[in-house]
Amino acid sequence: AQSVTQLDSQVPVFEEAPVELRCNYSSSVSVYLFWYVQYPNQGLQLLLKYLSGSTLVKGINGFEAEFNKSQTSFHLRKPSVHISDTAEYFCAVSAWGSGNTPLVFGKGTRLSVIA
Amino acid sequence: NAGVTQTPKFQVLKTGQSMTLQCAQDMNHEYMSWYRQDPGMGLRLIHYSVGAGITDQGEVPNGYNVSRSTTEDFPLRLLSAAPSQTSVYFCASTRGRDSSYEQYFGPGTRLTVT
Numbered sequence: 001a002q003s004v005t006q007l008d009s010q011v012p013v014f015e016e017a018p019v020e021l022r023c024n025y026s027s028s029v030s031v032y033l034f035w036y037v038q039y040p041n042q043g044l045q046l047l048l049k050y051l052s053g054s055t056l057v058k059g060i061n062g063f064e065a066e067f068n069k070s071q072t073s074f075h076l077r078k079p080s081v082h083i084s085d086t087a088e089y090f091c092a093v094s095a096w097g098s099g100n101t102p103l104v105f106g107k108g109t110r111l112s113v114i115a
Numbered sequence: 116n117a118g119v120t121q122t123p124k125f126q127v128l129k130t131g132q133s134m135t136l137q138c139a140q141d142m143n144h145e146y147m148s149w150y151r152q153d154p155g156m157g158l159r160l161i162h163y164s165v166g167a168g169i170t171d172q173g174e175v176p177n178g179y180n181v182s183r184s185t186t187e188d189f190p191l192r193l194l195s196a197a198p199s200q201t202s203v204y205f206c207a208s209t210r211g212r213d214s215s216y217e218q219y220f221g222p223g224t225r226l227t228v229t
Contacts, residue, residue: 006157034217043221043222043223044205044220046217046218049217069182090157101220102146102148102160102173102207102218103158103207104157105157105159106157107156107157108157
């Protein structure tokens with residue numbers, strides 16, 4: 001079975017400052033990794049995904065994430081945040097490719113950008 | 116394409132009532148899933164389906180039933196609603212390997228059980 005741990009439930013950060021949202025996962029099989037964003041009272045939108053290849057993946061809205069297999073981590077970063085980045089962010093792992101279950105989500109990190 | 120649609124958007128039930136949350140997708144996706152979202156808990160998998168006629172349980176299946184008679188539809192049934200089922204429910208679908216298993220989410224159904 002897979003599991004995901006998001007190490008911070010809330011992250012406050014000032015506008016234009018950098019941010020890192022941390023995610024660790026565990027799995028006995030190869031996985032795909034995803035970050036989703038949920039703006040207030042909305043559904044989930046894909047930010048980026050890691051499938052294979054380059055360990056640094058770039059997503060929408062200036063976000064990027066780095067896959068680290070040895071540390072089983074997939075941390076999300078942005079060099080300069082905007083007020084509009086205030087949202088909840090979910091890390092997720094999928095082992096569909098190995099015939100297992102759909103997405104398993106972390107509990108989320110609420111990013112609050114302060115003006 | 117409408118993508119993944121869910122109805123209703125909001126619902127209030129009394130304890131013991133039953134209802135069906137509807138989910139449909141028009142992308143010919145093979146895989147569909149139901150999640151519930153509760154504050155501080157992230158999204159938890161209720162049931163999922165890997166194709167018409169095939170369903171399986173997720174992490175929190177108790178109190179819910181599903182069926183998948185067509186590729187497009189994946190309804191979630193609450194058999195006898197309980198206050199613990201107050202939540203926001205999301206349906207998702209993916210084409211599977213061809214789309215690297217990226218999931219597309221519906222807008223959600225906010226359910227309150229009193």
